[in-house]
Amino acid sequence: MFDPIDIAITLGKILLVFMVIMTMAAYLVLAERKLLGYIQDRIGPNRVGPFGIWQPLADAIKLFTKEDFKPAGADKWLFYLAPAMAAIPAIMIFAVIPFGAPLTLFGRQVTMQVSDLNVGLLLFVAFSSIAVYGVALGGWASNSKYALLGSIRGLAQLISYEISMGLSLVPVVMLARSFQLSEIVGAQEGCWFIVYQPLAFIIFMISILAECKRVPFDIPEAEGEIVAGYHTEYSGMRFSLFFVGEYINIVVLGGLAATFFLGGWHGPFLPPVLWFFIKVLAVAFLFIWIRGTLPRMRYDQLMMFCWKVLTPLALLNILATAWFILLKG
Amino acid sequence: MSLQKGFMPKLIIDNIAVEVAEGVTVLEAAQSVGIHIPHFCWHPALGKAGACRVCAVKMVDGPVKGIQMSCMLPAQDGMVVSTTDQEAMAMRRQVIEWLMINHPHDCPVCDEGGECQLQDYTIAGGHGLRSYTGKKRTHINQYLGPHIEHEMNRCIQCYRCVRFYQEFAGGTDFGVMGSAGRIYYGRVEGGQLESPFSGNLVDICPTGVFTDKTARFRARYWDYDMAPSVCPHCSLGCNTVPAARYRELLKIVARRNDAVNGWFICDKGRFTNSVVNDPARPRYPLVDGRKVGWDEALDNLLLRIREFGAVHGPESLAIVGSSRLAMEAATLLYRLFAGIAAGSLCYFTLEEEADQARAAITHLNDATSASMGDVQEADLIALVDCDLLQDGPMMALAVRQAWRKGAKIFLVENDVAPEAQKGLPFEWQSVSLLSDIPIREARKPVIICGRGKGMQDVAPALTSGVKLAYLLGGPNAFGAALLSAGHGATTLAQAVASGKVKGILAVEVDIPPELLQGISFIAALDWRATAIVKAAHIVLPTTAWVEMDGTYINNEGRAQRFKKVMHPGLPIMGLDPAGHPPRRHETAPPGGEPRPAWQVVADIIERTGTERDVQPLSGQWQWLRHLDAESPGQRIWQNMKQVK
Amino acid sequence: MSVINDTKAIVIGMWTTWKHIFRRPVTLQYPEEKRIPYPRYRARIVLTRDPDGGERCVACYLCSAACPVDCISMQSAATEEGRRYALWFRINFSRCIFCGLCAEACPTMAIQMTPDFEICNRDIMNLVYEKEDLLIDGCGKSPEYNFYHHAGIGVTQRRGAGLEEKPPVDVRSLMP
Numbered sequence A: 001m002f003d004p005i006d007i008a009i010t011l012g013k014i015l016l017v018f019m020v021i022m023t024m025a026a027y028l029v030l031a032e033r034k035l036l037g038y039i040q041d042r043i044g045p046n047r048v049g050p051f052g053i054w055q056p057l058a059d060a061i062k063l064f065t066k067e068d069f070k071p072a073g074a075d076k077w078l079f080y081l082a083p084a085m086a087a088i089p090a091i092m093i094f095a096v097i098p099f100g101a102p103l104t105l106f107g108r109q110v111t112m113q114v115s116d117l118n119v120g121l122l123l124f125v126a127f128s129s130i131a132v133y134g135v136a137l138g139g140w141a142s143n144s145k146y147a148l149l150g151s152i153r154g155l156a157q158l159i160s161y162e163i164s165m166g167l168s169l170v171p172v173v174m175l176a177r178s179f180q181l182s183e184i185v186g187a188q189e190g191c192w193f194i195v196y197q198p199l200a201f202i203i204f205m206i207s208i209l210a211e212c213k214r215v216p217f218d219i220p221e222a223e224g225e226i227v228a229g230y231h232t233e234y235s236g237m238r239f240s241l242f243f244v245g246e247y248i249n250i251v252v253l254g255g256l257a258a259t260f261f262l263g264g265w266h267g268p269f270l271p272p273v274l275w276f277f278i279k280v281l282a283v284a285f286l287f288i289w290i291r292g293t294l295p296r297m298r299y300d301q302l303m304m305f306c307w308k309v310l311t312p313l314a315l316l317n318i319l320a321t322a323w324f325i326l327l328k329g
Numbered sequence B: 001m002s003l004q005k006g007f008m009p010k011l012i013i014d015n016i017a018v019e020v021a022e023g024v025t026v027l028e029a030a031q032s033v034g035i036h037i038p039h040f041c042w043h044p045a046l047g048k049a050g051a052c053r054v055c056a057v058k059m060v061d062g063p064v065k066g067i068q069m070s071c072m073l074p075a076q077d078g079m080v081v082s083t084t085d086q087e088a089m090a091m092r093r094q095v096i097e098w099l100m101i102n103h104p105h106d107c108p109v110c111d112e113g114g115e116c117q118l119q120d121y122t123i124a125g126g127h128g129l130r131s132y133t134g135k136k137r138t139h140i141n142q143y144l145g146p147h148i149e150h151e152m153n154r155c156i157q158c159y160r161c162v163r164f165y166q167e168f169a170g171g172t173d174f175g176v177m178g179s180a181g182r183i184y185y186g187r188v189e190g191g192q193l194e195s196p197f198s199g200n201l202v203d204i205c206p207t208g209v210f211t212d213k214t215a216r217f218r219a220r221y222w223d224y225d226m227a228p229s230v231c232p233h234c235s236l237g238c239n240t241v242p243a244a245r246y247r248e249l250l251k252i253v254a255r256r257n258d259a260v261n262g263w264f265i266c267d268k269g270r271f272t273n274s275v276v277n278d279p280a281r282p283r284y285p286l287v288d289g290r291k292v293g294w295d296e297a298l299d300n301l302l303l304r305i306r307e308f309g310a311v312h313g314p315e316s317l318a319i320v321g322s323s324r325l326a327m328e329a330a331t332l333l334y335r336l337f338a339g340i341a342a343g344s345l346c347y348f349t350l351e352e353e354a355d356q357a358r359a360a361i362t363h364l365n366d367a368t369s370a371s372m373g374d375v376q377e378a379d380l381i382a383l384v385d386c387d388l389l390q391d392g393p394m395m396a397l398a399v400r401q402a403w404r405k406g407a408k409i410f411l412v413e414n415d416v417a418p419e420a421q422k423g424l425p426f427e428w429q430s431v432s433l434l435s436d437i438p439i440r441e442a443r444k445p446v447i448i449c450g451r452g453k454g455m456q457d458v459a460p461a462l463t464s465g466v467k468l469a470y471l472l473g474g475p476n477a478f479g480a481a482l483l484s485a486g487h488g489a490t491t492l493a494q495a496v497a498s499g500k501v502k503g504i505l506a507v508e509v510d511i512p513p514e515l516l517q518g519i520s521f522i523a524a525l526d527w528r529a530t531a532i533v534k535a536a537h538i539v540l541p542t543t544a545w546v547e548m549d550g551t552y553i554n555n556e557g558r559a560q561r562f563k564k565v566m567h568p569g570l571p572i573m574g575l576d577p578a579g580h581p582p583r584r585h586e587t588a589p590p591g592g593e594p595r596p597a598w599q600v601v602a603d604i605i606e607r608t609g610t611e612r613d614v615q616p617l618s619g620q621w622q623w624l625r626h627l628d629a630e631s632p633g634q635r636i637w638q639n640m641k642q643v644k
Numbered sequence C: 001m002s003v004i005n006d007t008k009a010i011v012i013g014m015w016t017t018w019k020h021i022f023r024r025p026v027t028l029q030y031p032e033e034k035r036i037p038y039p040r041y042r043a044r045i046v047l048t049r050d051p052d053g054g055e056r057c058v059a060c061y062l063c064s065a066a067c068p069v070d071c072i073s074m075q076s077a078a079t080e081e082g083r084r085y086a087l088w089f090r091i092n093f094s095r096c097i098f099c100g101l102c103a104e105a106c107p108t109m110a111i112q113m114t115p116d117f118e119i120c121n122r123d124i125m126n127l128v129y130e131k132e133d134l135l136i137d138g139c140g141k142s143p144e145y146n147f148y149h150h151a152g153i154g155v156t157q158r159r160g161a162g163l164e165e166k167p168p169v170d171v172r173s174l175m176p
């Protein structure tokens, strides 16, 4: 039943995916700093290696060698657990994302996906809910007012936008008639869902922007208001888990956006894996570009936008899609 | 407008209704409701002169109308006054500009800067640019002695200085001369000012003409360490504000207390700072001349006392306080005395001083004790054995104020040296006996008893209505006498005469060398480098009065609190040979070891093991703990039922 | 409609930042390339001298009073001729925020800011400048100003011989 080769291949894929995601996340940090620099007519990091390409390495060394600090009165175990809760679910989600067309190696069908679950989409929704705990526990366990404020904001924001995000995915499922991500990708072979579902795509993009707490929805960390929000009290590696977790999130959510709306790895001329990366990077670029442009929203605007605009729109969109499918038969 | 007695004119100032006593000026009426009208020449102690013209107000309605000088105008019924009227403000602004016509451009090098009335009003009036194009008149300054610096160019002709010096203080060697634009305030020839109150020129001049030469170019007002304090140089307890900077006592100015010193202090109180700053002051605990830490010194002291007790018996040790020891330490002395079972407890060294202080606490009570405020109001004053200018100069100034108002002054002939009466700022009649003075005819008679040897007993002269004032030996002589009586203490002279004293623990006391013969052990607590400190085997440095909080009870039985002004320590000036402060980080200032005497005494008591956590001012003295330094003080009789 | 307006605003914003991505950065690579600050740049503080070579500072304490971080301390004193000067004068540059309020407060133009901003140091005590480190041999800005010529109390000239002054009056004169 368990073919050792299958297990080896799966482990290999896990390792590969993990390495790629970590590297991408690290270089996304550099890319963001560079790009923000250019947007602001600066150069950005340029001292470590040519064009600063070793900057992520230098950052890592710095973060690893910093003091691991725990505030007095913090809840020790939760304080240590929270950063992991923030980063790990994000990586796990990648397990269900197909990042290339299935290959045939030595007569074996190898899917470019760690695990092709039939409820992949639900798994994604579930794991992104778990990520909320990182924010909540980090802020609560720190025993600091800013951290607590940040985590309260984060909780409200993440839970709210999860709803609009989930609702925006319902039409996708309806169109693909499956929760399995490989089938959703397969359903887009002819035409990307973005064409059928532009509104759902926009709602989804806005929601995932809020889900990864990025500008203009960065109120849980809002520097200048509440220092650094829920991770105010963290330093060194634990801080970097939060920090890198955010960029892993970008990669993962970029991958999901590609999977759900942008045709997954489908694309002409270029190899499928490359297409997938291009789409992920495009989404990441969009995120960074938005960060370089928009100011932070206010808390009340943020909540209002979610509950009074995005959620009703997503519901309407579901109704419209259902109607459309009914009509088409 | 009515002139009958008791009539209270009602007027309106800046829309506030004011009711004042007859004869009060508009300026004072305004002050009584918190409206400050600028003024230079008017002074609460000197009255009006109408010289500066800066107190202009607009009389909107009433018996007089138009722009008027508020310091010259008595308040009258129905007046409506505006201090903020455009016309009045313009007038005041112009006056300031006129006053500045000849004023030099030298605030940065003027010691008055920062505490200068002229500067304040010039800024308040908004005068910033000179529109007068003429040249400034200048003067040649005079040397006025080692205490006061003269810079006549800064004068604005307000006449305050002459009015104080001549009228208030009775000085004759300083005045105003010249005419027109040449008006000059000074002496006929340069030379030291003779009045023992000349230092008040520094306080009273609203500009920088007279500044304190002893603090010349040392610091600015905003940098001073200041706190309300009491003068320790005689028993009158004048209120002062010492100003210190960089651990150096720079100057002392008067603090108003109408019951005691009024607005002024004497030159002795003002210019005796150098003892506090003396680098040779006892700064470190010493055991046989060796610098040691506090713990070692105190342990050593206890050890020596025990050794001494083993050899001579503990009863041959005398604990000696003095009339300059603050109440805090003085009240602890008895507990120390009991704790180490010493033989004698003395609050006074010499019999004479003790006798006189004893007379004061016996004869004075709340009704008979005359404050200096009472002296100023007296209509007959008898001076018995007084050397006023030596033992209480401000009392002489108070007597002068009474004399100016027409009081008769009698001087009882005695064996106080006649030269002591030279320079008294009033006229008197000599009589040979106290009973020759027509005390019974006076309404408010006051007898002032000095420290002379032949002090007569004033008891026979005491009838109802006669008030008494004593000039005592030190700032806390009254308190020392109370404690001495309460604890049945003797004087050191007596104790030594009885022959049993072999060792002395001297707490802030000066002991004449003849009393030290045959003494085999001396420990001294003091902040002055006295002879006994030099002779002591163990020296424990204490803080000067400006370096601690404390209480003195002055000659009239008024307890007054003084506050810590500065930290003890060697002055920064001269600490480092490079001229600037040391470039080192230290947690404690060098020479900062001295501790308040009460604390040292408390430490010794704690080490004897008889008591722990010793606090000063307990028992019947508890009320002194809550004394407010900003208040005019409290007489003991109001707080202690039975003074023991 | 506000949706359209808002969308337009976002798009314009995004377009603006997009264009900036391709602009030339204004960055100067500091230790290799140096910018020459303007003469009125506010950096390291000096004490200047008057045109006659005397120390301008009269130790009036105004700069130390004006300083918001209390990094100036001094002790004033007088020379034999009665000229007020700073016996010592200390600026702690590790505290100074280079706000320039001291220079603005100075009535004698003594304390002035220079464009020399490169005073970093590894030992903080080296940033505590004494008077001899601060005093320069020149007038800096306002080269013609000499406070004592205007002060009106003599010191550098006979009394009454300064600018805008009459000679001392004769008090004993009876002329009207």
Ligand code: SF4
Pocket: B103, B104, B105, B106, B107, B108, B110, B111, B112, B113, B114, B116, B117, B118, B119, B154, B206, B207, B208, B209
């Ligand atoms: S007297 Fe006052 S106004 Fe005149 S120079 Fe001195 S501080 Fe300035």
Ligand code: SF4
Pocket: B154, B155, B156, B157, B158, B159, B160, B161, B162, B185, B204, B205, B206, B207, B209, B210
């Ligand atoms: S010397 Fe001072 S107090 Fe005397 S008149 Fe001039 S300004 Fe007034």
Ligand code: SF4
Pocket: C063, C066, C067, C068, C069, C070, C071, C072, C091, C095, C096, C097, C098, C099, C100, C101, C102, C103
């Ligand atoms: S520049 Fe500002 S902070 Fe620096 S010394 Fe001057 S006043 Fe103080």
Ligand code: SF4
Pocket: B108, C056, C057, C058, C059, C060, C061, C062, C063, C064, C074, C102, C105, C106, C107, C108, C109, C110, C111
């Ligand atoms: S303000 Fe000018 S003159 Fe005054 S102390 Fe400072 S540097 Fe010297």
